[in-house]
Amino acid sequence: MSSQYGKVISFILLERFGEIVEKVGSCLFHYGSSPLLYIKKYTNLPLSQVKEALCILIKYNLVTFVPNKNENIANYSLKCENIFLMLRYPKYIILIKKKFEDEGEVILEEVLLSGFSSASEIIFKSFNRLKEMENKTISEVQLRDVFMALVTAQYLMRIYIPEGNKAVPQLEISEKDKFIFPSIEAIEVKNLIEKNIPLKQESYWTINFDRFHQDLRDKLIISAITKKIDENAGELMKTFLEQMYIRTTAWADTSNPIPIQEVKNVIKKKNSLHVLSAFLDQYINVMEQDYCKMIRKFGEAGGGSYQIYLKDIIIHLVWETIEQIVLEKFDSKAARIFRLIRLKSYIEPEQIQQLAMIPAKEAKRLCYQLLEENFIKVQELRKSSSNSGPTKSFIFFNIQIAQVVRMVLELCYKSLYNVMTRRLSEKNVNKRIIDKKQRVDTIMLGMKVQGATEEQLADIEEMITPPEKELLGKIGKTMKKLNLVELELDDTVFLLELFLRYTYNQILNFINM
């Protein structure tokens, strides 16, 4: 955890929850786990405000607490990972919208907006929102089914309801209890929506980030293979992944063997995949022989079975990302050197010049530039015989990928922070004109409701002069660009975090309780 990360976190809190929550949040980030009165002291806020801020943060699962030694006092600590994930919410919503259409989207939005919520509340609110949407007819049962589907697919999970009367309750829920299926009768839903009678068996639900990340990971892998080989290979990988979930936990490094016969049957059933079905064996062969070895043969039994090497794929993708970053940052010659060092593990500068075919001087400059920016490392090996002069040791360049990944991750946080800062400052600089636009818009809306004529509306619209309009358009474009790059930056962060998760088996940024 770095100060850069902390800055991003506090910015997110500031933007979404306001100053007080941000103050409490950054205090927890700086001082680590602390009890209530410490927070009050550090932040200089009135107790009631601190309490309120903590409540909000706990509600959104951004702060967690454990009993102090004195069991009547709780120690609060920040869940930075979850705060960071707020940047990824739009991606989750798009993902669900693709799978479950508008109903799923609205339900997910409700859960995300409230942190956690009871089943009754989710269904009630979603129904009302869907009703307001234009040309949309929705039945209660349909909505219930979508909700159930989200639970079955484990996009939603239960939260623990504290029981007993300890001063500081512990919030733990076992893996098994997380996804217990609720029983919601159709009649109950009807009663709920029409007469606002809560469900008989109330249950509380929150979002299961891990499941979303699993989907995002699969999407990433499939799109990578589609780009490298072709669409059919992407489809094949998709089928492989689907078959993997039947017998393997989602985050295993390698899948259990998948019988090829099963994959064949599934693909045959999908009518759209003629080409793939015809050349299935060849496609499997191509994928197996690919440089990154994504699938490997496990055995011959039952027509052959294959394993997916998820960890290796991710590692390969991360290498490629880093290489591309080097390419963009230092140009193609440097990328060539970087890749050469990767292939040779340890390599002397002279060899680099020869193999990469770069003039000695330039090769040296690029090597030391990469070294300066921490992309490569130097290993010195002393010659035993001579201990003076310029040739007293061999110099080898090498790459420590884990270190590079962490360093690049820092760079991502920094870029994110910069982009967000810039966005805020653009907003502040143009505050006057944005406010004016908003004021005009509200007046227009009000007038429309009152039934004003076209002429009147046009008059009001003219309050914004053409140069102002141009400026507004430019601001809009700027905001769009910054928002987009923010999302794309998060893509990089996601991949790098996946790498760390796989290589260190740490539950980094994916902690869900």
Place this chain on the structure above:
Amino acid sequence: MSKIKEPEVGTSGSSVESQITALAQSKPEGISNEDIQSNLLNVTAETWTKSVNKLLKSGLLELFKVNNKLLYKYKDPSKKTVNKGSDNEEKVVYRIIEEAGNKGIWIRDIRFKSNLNMTQLNKVLKSLEAKKAIKAVKSVSASKKKVYMLYDLEPDSSVTGGAWYQDQDFESEFVDVLNQQCQRFLVQKQEEAQKLWGGPLIARNRSYVSAKDVHKFISELGISKVALNVQDIESILYTVVLDNNAERIVSPSGEFLYRAIKSFLPSPGLVKSTCGICPISHRCADSGFVNAKVCTYLTDWLNE
């Protein structure tokens, strides 16, 4: 160099001398006193030692000491003759340079081996150079380092750098052009294979090419002034592999095969913003001249 008259081996009338040279020529590893004795049975030791001494003096034979035994070796007179009329220092230096072959030898190493002092050595080298017995060649590995070698030798590629060097300068533009052409050829091959189709595996196998094919293509293009061999093309193709534009596999026959490939990922989000490629990002902070609010890089990018 062979213009200079050959030492009079045959015409001296001494058949003993010619016999000894013939013997020495037949045994390149050298002959010992015993060998001479056993081959020249009817010649007295006194006579043949005289001849041997004469030959040694004229430089046709060389004296070596191996395992405490004296060995005479034959020496080609055509290489030798240049030293006629030169002093001992020149001979020594000449021999050292000769030993270095076409790799050449650095002046400092000559000094160590010959035990001559700097001024003397410089004089000797100058005189040898004037006689066109040796020449100085600039090495590509260190531009200021001169190496000496015999005049009529072609410098080794490690000294000149091979086809990629012109007057000690690496021709990176030439390499870049070749790199692009090789890649173009690979991509072309791959597209042809895709067009023919017949299944992904067959298409892939068709798109592999060997360095020989590329060599032929490049030769026909005629972009190179110098003659390139397959080995040169092989090293160019390796740079294409290093650029992640091709992959290299070993064919069953043991040669390398190359194929154009695509990357897995589009360029990452990090480098789409200016911060990811910013050269001064480490100096960027909330305060100070370099900060995100007024960053010119960001402004330029936003105004694009």
